[in-house]
Amino acid sequence: MSTDVHVSSLQRGGRLAGRGIGRLFVWSWVLFSLAMLVWLILAAFKRNNSVFRDLWALPDSNEIQNFRDAWDLLNLARTTLNSVLTVGGGTALTMAVAAPAAYALTRMYFRGASPLISFFALGIGVPVHAIIIPLFVGLSEVNLTNNLWGLTLTYMGVSIPFAVFLMTGFFRSLPSELEEAAVMEGAGPLRVFFVMLPLARPGMVASALIVAVGLWNEFLLALVLTYDVDKRTIGVGLLNTFGAMRYTSNWVGLFASVVIMLTPLIILYTWMSRRIIEGLTVGATK
Amino acid sequence: MASISLHAVTKRFDDIGPPALSEVDLEIEDGEFIVLVGPSGCGKTTLLRIVAGLETATTGELLIGGSDISGVPAGDRNIAMVFQNYALFPHLTVAENIGFGLKIRGTSKAERRTTVERVASLLGLSPYLERRPGELSGGQRQRVAMGRAIVRQPAAFLMDEPLSNLDAKLRVEMRAEISRMQRRLNATTIYVTHDQTEAMTMGDRVVVLNKGVVQQIASPADLYRYPANAFVAQFIGAPTMNMLVGSIAGGRLVVGTAQLKVPERFESADGPVLVGARPEHVHIGDRGIGHLGGHVVLVEHLGKEVQVHLEIDVPLDIDDAHGDASEAFVATVDPSEAPVEGSDVDIVLDLDQVHLFDRDSGLTLTRP
Amino acid sequence: MASISLHAVTKRFDDIGPPALSEVDLEIEDGEFIVLVGPSGCGKTTLLRIVAGLETATTGELLIGGSDISGVPAGDRNIAMVFQNYALFPHLTVAENIGFGLKIRGTSKAERRTTVERVASLLGLSPYLERRPGELSGGQRQRVAMGRAIVRQPAAFLMDEPLSNLDAKLRVEMRAEISRMQRRLNATTIYVTHDQTEAMTMGDRVVVLNKGVVQQIASPADLYRYPANAFVAQFIGAPTMNMLVGSIAGGRLVVGTAQLKVPERFESADGPVLVGARPEHVHIGDRGIGHLGGHVVLVEHLGKEVQVHLEIDVPLDIDDAHGDASEAFVATVDPSEAPVEGSDVDIVLDLDQVHLFDRDSGLTLTRP
Amino acid sequence: GNDDDSDVSPTTEAVSESESDAGDGSAVAPEPEDDGGAVAPEPEDDGDTPEPEGEDGTLRYFSMWNEGEPQQEVLQGIIDSFEEDTGVEVDVLWAGREVLTSVRAALSAGDPVDLIGFEAEPLAGALVNTGETRSLASVLEQQIPGEDVMVGDVIPSSFLDIYAVDGEPHIMPYVVNSSGIHYDGRRLTELGIERPKTWDEFIAASLAAGENAVQHDGLINFYNAYWLYWLIVRHGGPGAFNAAASDPTGEAWRSDAIAGAVEDLVELVESGALAEGYEGSNWPIAQQEWANGNGTFNINGTWLASETASYSSEGFEYRLLPFPTTEGGFESAEVYQIGWVVPQAADSPRAAQDFIAYALNSERLAGMVDVAKNLVPRSDIGVPPDLQDAVDMLAASPAGHRPYDGVQGDYPEYWIEFMLLDDQLFFGQISGEEFIDRIAAKTAEYWDSQ
Amino acid sequence: MGVPSTMDVSPPHLRHDGRRAGAFIAPALAIYLAIIMAPTVATVWISFTEWRGIGDSPEFVGLENYRHLLKSDTFWGSFNRTLAILIAGGLVVFFFSFVFTMLLREMRAKRFIRAVLFFPNIVPPVALAIAWGVLLAPRNGLLNGFLEAIGLESATRTWLAPDLIFRSVIAGLVWIYTGFFITILMAGVDRIPKHFYEAADLEGATPRQKLFRVTLPLTWDVLSVAAVLWVITAIKTFEFIYAFGGSGTDPSISTWTLPVQVYAVALGNRSPIFALGQGSAIAVIMLALVGVLVVLVRRIMRRRGVEF
Numbered sequence A: 001m002s003t004d005v006h007v008s009s010l011q012r013g014g015r016l017a018g019r020g021i022g023r024l025f026v027w028s029w030v031l032f033s034l035a036m037l038v039w040l041i042l043a044a045f046k047r048n049n050s051v052f053r054d055l056w057a058l059p060d061s062n063e064i065q066n067f068r069d070a071w072d073l074l075n076l077a078r079t080t081l082n083s084v085l086t087v088g089g090g091t092a093l094t095m096a097v098a099a100p101a102a103y104a105l106t107r108m109y110f111r112g113a114s115p116l117i118s119f120f121a122l123g124i125g126v127p128v129h130a131i132i133i134p135l136f137v138g139l140s141e142v143n144l145t146n147n148l149w150g151l152t153l154t155y156m157g158v159s160i161p162f163a164v165f166l167m168t169g170f171f172r173s174l175p176s177e178l179e180e181a182a183v184m185e186g187a188g189p190l191r192v193f194f195v196m197l198p199l200a201r202p203g204m205v206a207s208a209l210i211v212a213v214g215l216w217n218e219f220l221l222a223l224v225l226t227y228d229v230d231k232r233t234i235g236v237g238l239l240n241t242f243g244a245m246r247y248t249s250n251w252v253g254l255f256a257s258v259v260i261m262l263t264p265l266i267i268l269y270t271w272m273s274r275r276i277i278e279g280l281t282v283g284a285t286k
Numbered sequence B, C: 001m002a003s004i005s006l007h008a009v010t011k012r013f014d015d016i017g018p019p020a021l022s023e024v025d026l027e028i029e030d031g032e033f034i035v036l037v038g039p040s041g042c043g044k045t046t047l048l049r050i051v052a053g054l055e056t057a058t059t060g061e062l063l064i065g066g067s068d069i070s071g072v073p074a075g076d077r078n079i080a081m082v083f084q085n086y087a088l089f090p091h092l093t094v095a096e097n098i099g100f101g102l103k104i105r106g107t108s109k110a111e112r113r114t115t116v117e118r119v120a121s122l123l124g125l126s127p128y129l130e131r132r133p134g135e136l137s138g139g140q141r142q143r144v145a146m147g148r149a150i151v152r153q154p155a156a157f158l159m160d161e162p163l164s165n166l167d168a169k170l171r172v173e174m175r176a177e178i179s180r181m182q183r184r185l186n187a188t189t190i191y192v193t194h195d196q197t198e199a200m201t202m203g204d205r206v207v208v209l210n211k212g213v214v215q216q217i218a219s220p221a222d223l224y225r226y227p228a229n230a231f232v233a234q235f236i237g238a239p240t241m242n243m244l245v246g247s248i249a250g251g252r253l254v255v256g257t258a259q260l261k262v263p264e265r266f267e268s269a270d271g272p273v274l275v276g277a278r279p280e281h282v283h284i285g286d287r288g289i290g291h292l293g294g295h296v297v298l299v300e301h302l303g304k305e306v307q308v309h310l311e312i313d314v315p316l317d318i319d320d321a322h323g324d325a326s327e328a329f330v331a332t333v334d335p336s337e338a339p340v341e342g343s344d345v346d347i348v349l350d351l352d353q354v355h356l357f358d359r360d361s362g363l364t365l366t367r368p
Numbered sequence D: 001g002n003d004d005d006s007d008v009s010p011t012t013e014a015v016s017e018s019e020s021d022a023g024d025g026s027a028v029a030p031e032p033e034d035d036g037g038a039v040a041p042e043p044e045d046d047g048d049t050p051e052p053e054g055e056d057g058t059l060r061y062f063s064m065w066n067e068g069e070p071q072q073e074v075l076q077g078i079i080d081s082f083e084e085d086t087g088v089e090v091d092v093l094w095a096g097r098e099v100l101t102s103v104r105a106a107l108s109a110g111d112p113v114d115l116i117g118f119e120a121e122p123l124a125g126a127l128v129n130t131g132e133t134r135s136l137a138s139v140l141e142q143q144i145p146g147e148d149v150m151v152g153d154v155i156p157s158s159f160l161d162i163y164a165v166d167g168e169p170h171i172m173p174y175v176v177n178s179s180g181i182h183y184d185g186r187r188l189t190e191l192g193i194e195r196p197k198t199w200d201e202f203i204a205a206s207l208a209a210g211e212n213a214v215q216h217d218g219l220i221n222f223y224n225a226y227w228l229y230w231l232i233v234r235h236g237g238p239g240a241f242n243a244a245a246s247d248p249t250g251e252a253w254r255s256d257a258i259a260g261a262v263e264d265l266v267e268l269v270e271s272g273a274l275a276e277g278y279e280g281s282n283w284p285i286a287q288q289e290w291a292n293g294n295g296t297f298n299i300n301g302t303w304l305a306s307e308t309a310s311y312s313s314e315g316f317e318y319r320l321l322p323f324p325t326t327e328g329g330f331e332s333a334e335v336y337q338i339g340w341v342v343p344q345a346a347d348s349p350r351a352a353q354d355f356i357a358y359a360l361n362s363e364r365l366a367g368m369v370d371v372a373k374n375l376v377p378r379s380d381i382g383v384p385p386d387l388q389d390a391v392d393m394l395a396a397s398p399a400g401h402r403p404y405d406g407v408q409g410d411y412p413e414y415w416i417e418f419m420l421l422d423d424q425l426f427f428g429q430i431s432g433e434e435f436i437d438r439i440a441a442k443t444a445e446y447w448d449s450q
Numbered sequence E: 001m002g003v004p005s006t007m008d009v010s011p012p013h014l015r016h017d018g019r020r021a022g023a024f025i026a027p028a029l030a031i032y033l034a035i036i037m038a039p040t041v042a043t044v045w046i047s048f049t050e051w052r053g054i055g056d057s058p059e060f061v062g063l064e065n066y067r068h069l070l071k072s073d074t075f076w077g078s079f080n081r082t083l084a085i086l087i088a089g090g091l092v093v094f095f096f097s098f099v100f101t102m103l104l105r106e107m108r109a110k111r112f113i114r115a116v117l118f119f120p121n122i123v124p125p126v127a128l129a130i131a132w133g134v135l136l137a138p139r140n141g142l143l144n145g146f147l148e149a150i151g152l153e154s155a156t157r158t159w160l161a162p163d164l165i166f167r168s169v170i171a172g173l174v175w176i177y178t179g180f181f182i183t184i185l186m187a188g189v190d191r192i193p194k195h196f197y198e199a200a201d202l203e204g205a206t207p208r209q210k211l212f213r214v215t216l217p218l219t220w221d222v223l224s225v226a227a228v229l230w231v232i233t234a235i236k237t238f239e240f241i242y243a244f245g246g247s248g249t250d251p252s253i254s255t256w257t258l259p260v261q262v263y264a265v266a267l268g269n270r271s272p273i274f275a276l277g278q279g280s281a282i283a284v285i286m287l288a289l290v291g292v293l294v295v296l297v298r299r300i301m302r303r304r305g306v307e308f
């Protein structure tokens, strides 16, 4: 018995060492990610001719000018408004149509529901690139290019498959007794839906967050479907700033714009990351 | 309040296999409390759901208050259902949960409030009206579910194992409370349970289902004393009734090597039979005075009584729902009479209390 | 096989609040069957997991087979555990589940096969070896879990409410089977349950825990007859022991308005007491001959006996775990003696059988 | 800047002249001066009689500049004064280098695009060559507001002819760049190296210049292509590269001239003169280092001075070396124009033309020189000090040629495939022979599939 | 597992004819059809035409576009790189995700770590690309600077040289997506009841045995979803690569993948080609690739279907 214990403690030592190395690796990865972020933020406060000289030097002066440049160039008031309109609108509308659809697909037991679910899921696999050409032509036919409504509609279209996919997972996991209880009390289908809706709220919030973050960072559709300055979204704005700053070699300004765009995301993320992550995983694991 | 009648109700979920319910006939009087029992999967829930309108019968007729309501949707049947896990809306307060049905029906806000408050005080829920279900104990939730059911004065109550989620102690209390409530409201009630005690104590009549077929409909006492067939006999009562294989020939009841006098009640019987003896009707004596020989396998001291597990040399008829049970014969005796484990004993059947069943059909040979 | 000793084992999950286990001392002999009972959250599972090595004690000593194994990881303790829900691997067949431990230990394929087959036939699982857990009934799964535990002949078995997921009937059968199995293997066993019957029937000794503190360690019969304190008295036995508030003064036992003779056993007692009477030690008579007056609230016919719920005019000491219980006093009587619901009756306590407890400490005043 | 403000009054007159048939109430249009007869496609324009009606005084201008770039600031100043002077509202889109994506989006949505400003080569490839732009012949006849000259007088026809269609100009340049090899004048002096003239001298100078002699951002494919294209043009003369690219058989790649060019390039690659890691240098890393004094030469467009101005080391002396000559080769200068086109689909072509003429005013255009540090097509405007060499080079050159000899503009798809092979050669992954074999085959294959 | 022909299994109160459910689904379906499905079909058609999309009308050319692509080195480069992301990137992403998930399971800061690792997934790809470019710059990049600082000068590389640049891109994608897949796998692993691990512990299983005998089999369905998601993600990846090359400077051809090429050929780029037919043909090939691979992955990982 005692030898057993001895051998196993040796093994255990090995295991612990292995685990130690593993943890070290995990922490270096985490540190690396954080370092990238910190570096970007630091760089945003540096001066153009020093930013690449001493990489980890602290900013020698806090160059608020960088942020002013970035702010002006990003045309932040306008692009933010556009992004809020299209991303917010697109997300809200997506949820407005995807929630009832997901509900009906999982809870109404009609013939063809299951193939329809698959059909929606199919859309997740369609790359934007595969549709953007005819989409562009089609939207211009109905005068919806260079138009925030058109962009919002497109955002809805590209978000619906994933939103439906995530939310069918949520609705499926709801107990049917509640529905039956509502039916017994005389509620009609619409009423039953609204009874069930609050129950799916965590799922809806999570889906909405995931959709919104995706759209917030989107720029290909925005770039191709709109071109007016006053219709630019923040993603395109950043891309343009990227261009301008690089041509003028205003790297620090560029980092400042990145920081500006990142700030709301960091705040949102530290606040809601659990929601986002859990929402994502319910859809994927259910 | 209303009577409920099922005429030859059959329900099939698929084309293959036996139906979930088969030719069920059941007449429930206005105000009656009916308990539905049976092994798992026998169709209890299905029957309830058909009455509720959550399921449609494949064939047969369903009448509530005398009129056929097969085509009437669940919401319009004026029936209330208490679900096993209560199905309370987690996002609504107690008051809103109770008042949900009224709201759906468009009752005015003021009226709703007074009604809900009345019901809540009836159930002792008044202090909790603004809480949500998540903040209530199991027993309180159960009462909210009851409240939602009674608030709109339905024609009938359906309850599907409403106590099975509660712990033993609370179950005893809620059992008494539901009985009392039902008596006060005098509401027609169908109550599904798989709990022996609930079955025996709550209902006016008990319906025993097995594999979708009604086995017996009777008062609890009659069910216990006069089971209509071997299934009911074994299903009702715990520990289960011991069932021995025997036969009657020439006026003697032959069980294993024992030749017993056939009790008067059965004198007309003849041929292969099953002999049923409840554990409390089995006595244990010393070698030489009993009917059958047995070997004590296990003695379980339950405090006020002792359960003696025996191996006997007579074939037993084991309830086929649990076909893999080890063949055991159980006697319940007074602690003072407990034999020693491992000893060989004599077994005496209380012939005045034994049941005889036809070995083929399983039907009782006892005439009550 | 091995003995298990716990010396002053304390377990804290957090720094605030009382510990989950506090100063537990327990000596389990080689081959003994110990049952662990107690209300929910009292630390039963925690104790088991400490023995298994899935949890480490905060302080205290744990010896298996005489040697301290606090630092030995679970896998090296040679202990098998049967989980409440069996923890069968859903992706493995019955044979693979049973043989899992052998495989992990690198036993050769051939040897594994023969061992698994032997165990399977022992447990009557041979026909199911190729099935997956999802395709088995509850009882069969339970046996697979047992099989996985016994296949590698561990020093001890730990079982955490292994029967709680089974239906009542199956539970009775599996209970007997586990007892028999344990006797055959003569394996040291710690068995956690919250089921009265299991506690009373299965163990050599029963450990009653409450809030992490050992209340009593005794044989089932002693536990029932000589509960060490009011908690044990009320915890063991169903329906629970009725507990009345009384006092002894001047050689008289005063309960409500009744002045009773103090049984000989308690003559030295004095001051405030609790009077415990099990339902079967309460008799009901006509007005005028009893000790106390009561009102019959509910009569439950359980077949072989009747439970009478009474309202009495003496304060009751209610188990605070169920503080919201309606104050009920229960008597179990013979069907022939059942009173009528709603009637007023006299209650006679069997003074030879009542228990007295110190009202402050709850400790028994009975000397066994 | 404030230059523009001083031009207010003359411009008003000038514009009113050309606004003759605009019928725009807001514009002052006293004399209906005829400018129609001069231009051939005019009848076509007149065919769309309602078109001028649609001109509600708005000019839709898509520009290649990003907001914040100096060129954009200069143009914005011009636009502001144009609006003030003429009452025409200029709706400008600073679209960045992917301006054509936006143009395409607007055009296919039926939105008007009146004026596009971009590099001439992609304009030629994407729009001019496919007939989607208007002739600007009439602009040449327009007087430049505020000056006594016509556009045709100040913009050399040699620039215009490069992209002419049927002899008529379609792209009107406002910036003229070129390319060559840049260096810090001081540094060469310090190193005691003579300014090299020929390829051999250049190689020798590079080797003498020490580490990282030739800085190069190798991740930009078209920077890599500078070397080979220049060498081919030097060895085979202007048009040689274009001819090779457009030879359907691909055999033109096997000429001696190209063999010589390839050989020279391989010499450079193998010489070790290129800075270490040039093949993985992510723009603008190399030019940044070069400007910081780490390295001597950098091949680039003439915009390099303005691009690196903000971080170049103190006292940096911007000098430009014309691409080195080869023995028995040709001399010519690259003319890299940035200009305007007016699309066929324009709603207000007239306003667009007016704007072109307006912006070409010497004082206004001077901003491009003074602020943006670019060269402009008008020789009567000054020269940014750092680009004197470039001006000299252009002036001294006996001939001009298109950037990349027009291959990029004329055959954009082919250009991509070319760059892919060129990279391999330039990174030393394939030998010169291999390169020639492959590019010849590729060329034949490409033309085969057209 | 279709519905039995004559019997209705679903409860009648919840069963609805198509019409009622239709009202719930119609809006989403309509937009989905209009924005995703119709253009998808149109793309297939356009891929058989030659079309510049400015004023001209499509001219049917049959398989010409495809034939052209098959001969194009650029296309094959993009195609191979896409596959490289898919396979090499996939292996690395899944390897790390698994190792991390296992390690994180027992780490106290697992929530925090997971949140940090997931973070790149919500950062604009442009920003990530900028950061990545700065990191890998050859001479004054953060990575080489770091390596020099810790005395590993021999380990410095020209990370963006042609032979490494794509690996660097893949490394960037791995950095971004590992967090995403860790999250999904962790959710799968967290779903596994603790008692399975305890049962394995009691049997003395090593971490590796637990991985292969408990974790893997019990997360198989989640893994299969993750694999499908990876296929889609890998083939779709565009923003990071595109922005990595910079704006206004076309991404270096040595980093092109299929979506980048679609963009370059059909939509934009500095010197645009506007070959809509050809762009569509590449898009169709991408679609086919997604379709084939998703089916393949699901077949390989078959067992208990996961909604897709």
Ligand SMILES: Nc1ncnc2c1ncn2[C@@H]1O[C@H](COP(=O)(O)OP(=O)(O)OP(=O)(O)O)[C@@H](O)[C@H]1O
Binding pocket: B013, B014, B020, B038, B039, B040, B041, B042, B043, B044, B045, B046, B047, B194, E009
């Ligand atoms: N929706 C359904 N589809 C197919 N078969 C069903 C369905 N619902 C119930 N069944 C079958 O009908 C039979 C009766 O089921 P039911 O739920 O009524 O049993 P039960 O008596 O309530 O059992 P339990 O005590 O386990 O709740 C079972 O065999 C069951 O498998």
Ligand SMILES: Nc1ncnc2c1ncn2[C@@H]1O[C@H](COP(=O)(O)OP(=O)(O)OP(=O)(O)O)[C@@H](O)[C@H]1O
Binding pocket: C013, C014, C020, C038, C039, C040, C041, C042, C043, C044, C045, C046, C047, C194
């Ligand atoms: N991992 C844990 N962290 C914190 N507290 C715990 C943990 N596990 C158990 N506890 C606490 O320790 C106490 C004892 O828990 P334990 O699970 O042992 O109870 P139990 O007797 O098994 O109860 P039950 O009958 O409900 O299973 C409880 O108060 C519980 O909340």
Ligand SMILES: [Mg+2]
Binding pocket: B044, B045, B046
């Ligand atoms: Mg049921």
Ligand SMILES: [Mg+2]
Binding pocket: C044, C045, C046
């Ligand atoms: Mg427990």
